[in-house]
Amino acid sequence: MSLKDPNTTNPRRPKRVAIVIANPAVSSSTGWPVGFWWSELTHPWIVFSEAGYEVEVFSPDGGACQADAMSDPGDASGYSSTDLISQGFIHTPSLAALVAGTRPVREIGLEQFDALLVAGGQSPMFTFQAATGLQEKFVEFHSAGKIVAALCHGTALLAFLTGPDGEPLVKGKTVTGFANVEEDFADEAVWSYGLLSRGTHVMPWRIEDRLKALGGNFVQAGRWRGFAVRDGNLITGQQNFSGEATAQAVVAALGL
8 A cells, every 4th residue: 555545544435524505695684695604614614624524515506606795804894804714715726616616405415425514604594495405405414314514594494494204303402503692783783884774684584583483492602602512413503603613513423
């Protein structure tokens, strides 16, 4: 066996993770373009890569995807200016190409991947209800005992999932996601800057309220704190600062 043979150091097949990011859309609440959130792709990606995993990037429809502007470290708002992981990803041509040419979720094979992670951003709140292919794929992986994860507004997907028993997939499960205290903060921020009239909400519905109504045990760690929780083979992360914690939970579940 050659010293250059990668199997010299790891004779087993590397773990493989499919990360799903949302296709671009327009918010029905604000009229703004919406997409995925950079750190919710890039932070899990680096955790998985450093664990020796192989990662592929998909979207419900496939094709080029666009990120929410404020998640870009180069955005004039400066909101994500310290996100050096995303900065490096964006400026590495081979990695940027993964976003410019995502594969459709129908190409995610159950036998080809050990885990499925759905990233957030604003677009999922407006597009995941109609993303039946993604819904079916998530339930398929979960029912097969594979690790499934959703992060931030990507947990909106859970609101539309039904298990094989006909019950909401989230029923009786402990989960997290973008919390009401964070939605309150986001609404107040856009009102204070005059971007929306007071009383107009950024999001058309709230994940915490919906998942509780479906029988989920919704927990959160406080506003903007990185946090992830595992219940069986379902892992959820609270918001955009939880990408690393969510990916680490996946790695802890899968091993190296």
